[in-house]
Amino acid sequence: MSKKNDTAKPSGLTRRELLGSSAALLIGASSPVQALTVRGTPEWKPLSNNAVPPVDTDAGWQFFTDDEAATVEAIVERLIPADDLSMSGKDAGCAVFIDRQLAGAYGGSERLYMHGPFQDGTPEQGDQSALTPQQRYRLGLGALNDHCRNEHGATFAELSAEQRDQLLTQLEGEEIQLDDIDTLVFFEIVLQNTMEGFFADPLYGGNRDMVSWKMLGFPGARYDYRDYVERHNEDLGFEPVSIGGRPDWQA
Amino acid sequence: MATKLPPTDAVVVGLGWAGAIIANELVDAGLKVVGVERGPWRDTAKDFNIASVTDELRYSQRQELMLRTAQNTITMRNNPSQTALPMRKWGSFHPGNGTGGAGNHWAGITFRFQPEEFRLRSHLEERYGADSIPEELSLQDWGTDWSEMEPFYDAFEKIAGTSGRAGNLVSGKQAGGNPFEGARSSDYPTPPLRQPYSPTLFAETAREMGYQPFPVPSSLVSETYTNPLGVTMGPCTFCGFCTNYGCANYSKASAITTVLPALIRKNNFEARTHCEVLRVTTDSDGRRATGIVYVDSAGRQWEQPAEIVVIAAFTFENVRLMLTSNIGEAYDPTTRRGTTGRNYAYQTANSVQLFFDDKNFNPFIGAGAVGMGIDEFNNDNFDHSGLGFFGGGSTRVTPIGATPIQARPTPPGTPRWGSRWKRATVDNYASTMSIGCEASNYSSPNNYLSLDPTYRDRLGRPLLRITFDFTDNDLRMAQYVTEKTAEIARRMNPREIVASPRIGPWDGRPYQSSHVVGGFVMGADPGTSSVNKYLQVWDVPNLFVVGASAFPQNPGYNPTGTVGALAFKAADGIINHYLRSPGEMIST
Numbered sequence: 001m002s003k004k005n006d007t008a009k010p011s012g013l014t015r016r017e018l019l020g021s022s023a024a025l026l027i028g029a030s031s032p033v034q035a036l037t038v039r040g041t042p043e044w045k046p047l048s049n050n051a052v053p054p055v056d057t058d059a060g061w062q063f064f065t066d067d068e069a070a071t072v073e074a075i076v077e078r079l080i081p082a083d084d085l086s087m088s089g090k091d092a093g094c095a096v097f098i099d100r101q102l103a104g105a106y107g108g109s110e111r112l113y114m115h116g117p118f119q120d121g122t123p124e125q126g127d128q129s130a131l132t133p134q135q136r137y138r139l140g141l142g143a144l145n146d147h148c149r150n151e152h153g154a155t156f157a158e159l160s161a162e163q164r165d166q167l168l169t170q171l172e173g174e175e176i177q178l179d180d181i182d183t184l185v186f187f188e189i190v191l192q193n194t195m196e197g198f199f200a201d202p203l204y205g206g207n208r209d210m211v212s213w214k215m216l217g218f219p220g221a222r223y224d225y226r227d228y229v230e231r232h233n234e235d236l237g238f239e240p241v242s243i244g245g246r247p248d249w250q251a
Numbered sequence: 252m253a254t255k256l257p258p259t260d261a262v263v264v265g266l267g268w269a270g271a272i273i274a275n276e277l278v279d280a281g282l283k284v285v286g287v288e289r290g291p292w293r294d295t296a297k298d299f300n301i302a303s304v305t306d307e308l309r310y311s312q313r314q315e316l317m318l319r320t321a322q323n324t325i326t327m328r329n330n331p332s333q334t335a336l337p338m339r340k341w342g343s344f345h346p347g348n349g350t351g352g353a354g355n356h357w358a359g360i361t362f363r364f365q366p367e368e369f370r371l372r373s374h375l376e377e378r379y380g381a382d383s384i385p386e387e388l389s390l391q392d393w394g395t396d397w398s399e400m401e402p403f404y405d406a407f408e409k410i411a412g413t414s415g416r417a418g419n420l421v422s423g424k425q426a427g428g429n430p431f432e433g434a435r436s437s438d439y440p441t442p443p444l445r446q447p448y449s450p451t452l453f454a455e456t457a458r459e460m461g462y463q464p465f466p467v468p469s470s471l472v473s474e475t476y477t478n479p480l481g482v483t484m485g486p487c488t489f490c491g492f493c494t495n496y497g498c499a500n501y502s503k504a505s506a507i508t509t510v511l512p513a514l515i516r517k518n519n520f521e522a523r524t525h526c527e528v529l530r531v532t533t534d535s536d537g538r539r540a541t542g543i544v545y546v547d548s549a550g551r552q553w554e555q556p557a558e559i560v561v562i563a564a565f566t567f568e569n570v571r572l573m574l575t576s577n578i579g580e581a582y583d584p585t586t587r588r589g590t591t592g593r594n595y596a597y598q599t600a601n602s603v604q605l606f607f608d609d610k611n612f613n614p615f616i617g618a619g620a621v622g623m624g625i626d627e628f629n630n631d632n633f634d635h636s637g638l639g640f641f642g643g644g645s646t647r648v649t650p651i652g653a654t655p656i657q658a659r660p661t662p663p664g665t666p667r668w669g670s671r672w673k674r675a676t677v678d679n680y681a682s683t684m685s686i687g688c689e690a691s692n693y694s695s696p697n698n699y700l701s702l703d704p705t706y707r708d709r710l711g712r713p714l715l716r717i718t719f720d721f722t723d724n725d726l727r728m729a730q731y732v733t734e735k736t737a738e739i740a741r742r743m744n745p746r747e748i749v750a751s752p753r754i755g756p757w758d759g760r761p762y763q764s765s766h767v768v769g770g771f772v773m774g775a776d777p778g779t780s781s782v783n784k785y786l787q788v789w790d791v792p793n794l795f796v797v798g799a800s801a802f803p804q805n806p807g808y809n810p811t812g813t814v815g816a817l818a819f820k821a822a823d824g825i826i827n828h829y830l831r832s833p834g835e836m837i838s839t
């Protein structure tokens with residue numbers, strides 16, 4: 001394959017940059033986006049668009065303050081408690097997962113339509129909050145701790161498991177009104193992100209040791225069940241595997 | 252100001268299923284074609300790989316392959332008394348972006364509409380009486396018929412390698428296929444996929460009850476297949492990361508796995524990616540399209556003059572481009588005049604969940620379009636006399652792969668977190684299945700598309716506004732077909748069932764289907780349609796608008812088999828009719 005050749009016929013390589021690469025209109029750009037003219041045999045590097053973002057679980061909090069992180073850990077530990085089925089959401093890394101998500105494109109709603117006017121609609125019209133996930137956590141965690149200090153004289157993380165469960169139940173049922181943020185806007189994003197962290201590929205910082213997949217019997221990042229599709233109503237006994245492999249591959 | 256580029260014979264806007272098919276046909280007919288696509292160029296080898304495509308967070312939760320709402324979205328309301336608000340995150344539907352369009356992350360179920368569908372109003376009036384159709388429905392005929400459509404369905408299935416079993420060949424009915432389908436000139440290109448447990452169990456029960464189950468026709472190929480363009484696909488492996496994901500196996504048919512690899516190598520074609528089309532340009536009296544204007548990723552505007560303009564940008568953008576380009580007259584629901592935006596319709600999605608104690612469905616084994624279905628309660632396959640509604644649905648079990656962020660069924664009354672939640676999640680993960688009933692949605696004068704008066708995209712252009720709710724007809728139909736589905740579910744003897752007929756109002760939050768249709772419909776009468784049966788715009792003979800936007804209403808089937816067939820039909824119209832007398836409406 002030749003390198004660059006604007007006039008080449010299809011046998012050659014005729015991808016050329018049509019236009020500049022100003023960032024003016026890039027949409028949630030995490031990789032450079034450019035208008036291109038494609039002709040002939042398209043140029044690509046295998047997997048070039050397929051890189052997976054590595055999450056460094058040891059790097060310290062990227063978005064949360066230490067206090068916020070302690071509160072989030074105290075929440076995810078109750079949303080997913082340790083029991084005979086699995087370790088807790090905290091031990092599974094859900095707080096680390098949420099921290100890394102908030103530090104990335106998701107946290108700033110980069111890919112979403114965020115133009116006003118922002119106004120309340122019917123429930124069917126969906127989430128109309130002007131707050132990004134980062135703001136939802138910052139405001140919500142602060143307001144939750146304010147509430148706990150007023151009512152219980154302690155931060156959320158300092159409360160007992162029973163007290164925390166009760167508070168979470170009250171948030172879910174909107175029996176508590178938080179200052180600065182709609183209670184449900186806060187509760188729902190925390191619940192959603194906690195479950196994402198527990199069940200997503202461990203690559204993103206949660207689901208440590210594929211704990212949730214083992215618990216469910218979900219085999220994870222496998223891609224070929226042709227030998228199994230007609231083995232009905234049978235325990236197939238798969239050990240899960242993640243995009244990053246399995247611990248026993250690293251021996 | 253837009254910089255004018257050298258003219259071309261034809262410009263095609265959007266390189267999803269419809270655009271890629273038409274572009275390829277026109278290039279083969281000797282035309283010089285430019286394809287303009289707002290998203291990136293996608294190729295299986297660089298975009299989708301076995302090692303990393305199995306990522307539920309990235310593809311399903313964060314919607315990596317979908318159009319970003321920051322680039323363009325819609326506003327929605329249930330009726331004209333409400334203020335429409337923007338869909339800030341995709342919920343009800345998942346529009347695509349980039350070459351292949353929504354066809355990269357679609358599920359692959361590939362039905363043909365039935366012969367009666369193309370003359371639905373006439374058919375119902377003949378069967379149930381001249382005044383049997385209620386006022387609230389604006390059903391109409393398509394201006395074409397089965398004999399004209401069948402060859403193009405056949406052409407699309409051969410491009411896609413569609414797997415399935417014929418139930419009705421012109422030579423006679425076939426056991427094991429769908430007895431309700433229109434007569435086919437040939438069988439499916441590849442045999443049906445093998446079936447997981449839940450569809451097998453469903454089919455056994457349905458058969459015992461006297462129904463005629465068949466493998467759901469699927470553009471996930473069941474064996475190695477080389478299509479007429481010379482592009483080869485590999486067999487589906489039931490990986491279960493299918494709907495909302497790209498396929499790493501070249502098994503799921505999409506424009507990038509079936510058409511574009513051949514097309515891009517042809518001399519007369521060139522694709523411009525990351526270029527978003529803003530409008531169609533016309534001459535001063537609006538009777539001739541002169542080309543299109545697009546904006547590139549650097550914000551520069553370009554005018555591409557063309558002799559023929561084809562818009563294949565998916566229902567929403569097809570209609571928005573027509574409204575922003577002043578093509579046709581915008582529909583007004585109070586006067587019921589105008590056709591641009593008229594007869595928008597959706598799909599009425601119903602389901603029944605079955606919780607068992609003694610079964611292991613291995614629900615992670617699945618594919619967007621593997622499963623078994625019945626059609627006894629679809630469309631007009633059953634007698635509607637005295638029922639108080641028209642329409643029906645495709646009843647089927649299609650396990651798409653239970654990935655655990657989203658697929659964690661628990662019985663009603665289960666908490667959403669805590670130890671009891673966890674216990675129920677584990678107990679039900681492998682032993683739960685569901686039966687879907689994807690039902691018709693019949694157009695109504697109150698459901699339509701228009702430009703939003705308030706909300707604008709990043710370029711300052713009005714968003715498309717959807718005004719939509721389910722009609723009483725459709726809500727009654729939903730109750731009926733869901734009860735029929737629940738009867739089958741109960742016969743399967745689970746511990747518990749949960750029947751969920753679609754209820755109003757239309758809710759933009761939960762995913763229902765991306766089968767948004769109408770708004771620029773086809774027909775024989777310019778008073779009630781925007782394009783003729785060749786998808787040629789009335790009064791603008793060199794402009795063709797192609798896609799599900801042309802459906803006058805939506806039957807109880809997925810749309811893409813028909814979108815593909817219409818793309819071939821439009822190409823046939825251009826090549827075999829229009830080019831013989833350019834600048835005129837095709838009259839045959």
Ligand SMILES: Cc1cc2nc3c(=O)[nH]c(=O)nc-3n(C[C@H](O)[C@H](O)[C@H](O)COP(=O)(O)OP(=O)(O)OC[C@H]3O[C@@H](n4cnc5c(N)ncnc54)[C@H](O)[C@@H]3O)c2cc1C
Pocket residue numbers: 264265266267268269270287288289290344345346347348349350351352353354356357358359360361362494495526527528529563564565566568619620765766797798799809810811812814
């Ligand atoms: C999750 C999911 C599951 C589905 N499952 C099924 C199924 O099982 N069976 C079925 O029949 N159908 C299914 N569908 C629907 C199917 O994907 C669509 O019917 C089909 O892709 C429509 O093809 P199209 O070419 O009309 O539009 P698209 O495939 O959307 O292609 C349109 C192209 O136009 C481009 N475009 C849009 N606007 C512009 C602009 N202004 N300028 C330049 N380019 C533009 C887009 O980026 C896109 O690439 C599913 C869809 C989704 C999202």
Ligand code: SF4
Pocket residue numbers: 471472486487488489490491492493494496497498499500501502503617618619
């Ligand atoms: S289920 Fe089959 S068609 Fe779908 S992504 Fe997996 S291998 Fe491809």
